[in-house]
Amino acid sequence: MNLLLIRLIIFAVLFFAGLKLYRMYREWKQDQNADGQQDASPGNPMVRCAWCKVHLPESDALREKGEWFCSPDHRDKYLAERSSEE
Numbered sequence: 001m002n003l004l005l006i007r008l009i010i011f012a013v014l015f016f017a018g019l020k021l022y023r024m025y026r027e028w029k030q031d032q033n034a035d036g037q038q039d040a041s042p043g044n045p046m047v048r049c050a051w052c053k054v055h056l057p058e059s060d061a062l063r064e065k066g067e068w069f070c071s072p073d074h075r076d077k078y079l080a081e082r083s084s085e086e
């Protein structure tokens with residue numbers, strides 16, 4: 001009788017340990033997936049055009065005077081407006 005009880009306890013402990021491990025594994029896998037999505041564009045963050053406010057990859061953007069632009073046209077317009085304000 002005592003042996004049966006011990007076996008039951010061991011079985012229950014193993015069951016809950018397995019359940020906990022399974023949950024930890026699922027959370028770990030979700031974290032991995034989240035990291036994978038964040039690394040979809042490594043070293044290529046999104047920047048915003050100072051003229052039309054459109055977001056585009058940094059590699060496609062133009063940088064001028066600390067601002068980002070989607071095209072030379074918008075860069076020229078922005079700089080022209082800024083110089084006219086000064």
Ligand SMILES: [Zn+2]
Nearest residue numbers: 049052070074
């Ligand atoms: Zn633009």
